[in-house]
């Protein structure tokens with residue numbers, strides 16, 4: 001699958017990418033957030049949920065212990081909701097039913113540690129991997145894949161700039177700035 005790499009020079013750039021992503025989401029979408037502890041997955045999720053809810057002060061607690069946190073989206077389509085999951089402590093894919101995965105998938109799901117999903121990983125998801133850059137503690141490299149129909153618009157929005165990146169597994173030769 002083609003992947004595109006974007007440089008996020010600071011936290012504000014991560015927040016902007018998350019807000020652009022929020023503006024393109026619709027019920028049934030899944031955003032998968034990969035990357036090591038401290039990469040910025042929760043920061044991305046928090047900014048995305050705040051944009052989605054239209055509330056910059058929305059309380060977005062970390063679901064690392066509850067595993068799932070639900071959000072009503074009163075401004076969205078009837079009955080629409082978003083769920084933020086952190087599956088780091090998931091015992092196995094069987095536990096997903098107890099967490100209400102099926103129901104959550106009717107709305108928008110944001111998943112940290114999506115490797116825990118196993119066979120439940122949505123094939124049509126937007127997958128974002130965040131990686132720290134050793135040279136700059138404020139910068140992150142984001143590798144985006146999936147969403148063949150929407151990825152170009154997500155990356156070419158006015159707040160982003162640069163050229164198209166490499167392929168998954170390749171070197172990010174044409175890393176972009178956002």
Ligand SMILES: Nc1ncnc2c1ncn2[C@@H]1O[C@H](COP(=O)(O)OP(=O)(O)O)[C@@H](O)[C@H]1O
Nearest residue numbers: 010011014037038039040041042043138139140
């Ligand atoms: N460009 C950036 N994008 C995201 N987080 C950043 C960035 N630069 C610094 N940070 C910091 O890195 C930390 C990321 O934490 P968090 O989002 O909880 O990580 P994760 O959920 O991946 O474990 C936060 O303290 C945040 O302020």
Ligand SMILES: [Mg+2]
Nearest residue numbers: 041042086112
């Ligand atoms: Mg986190």
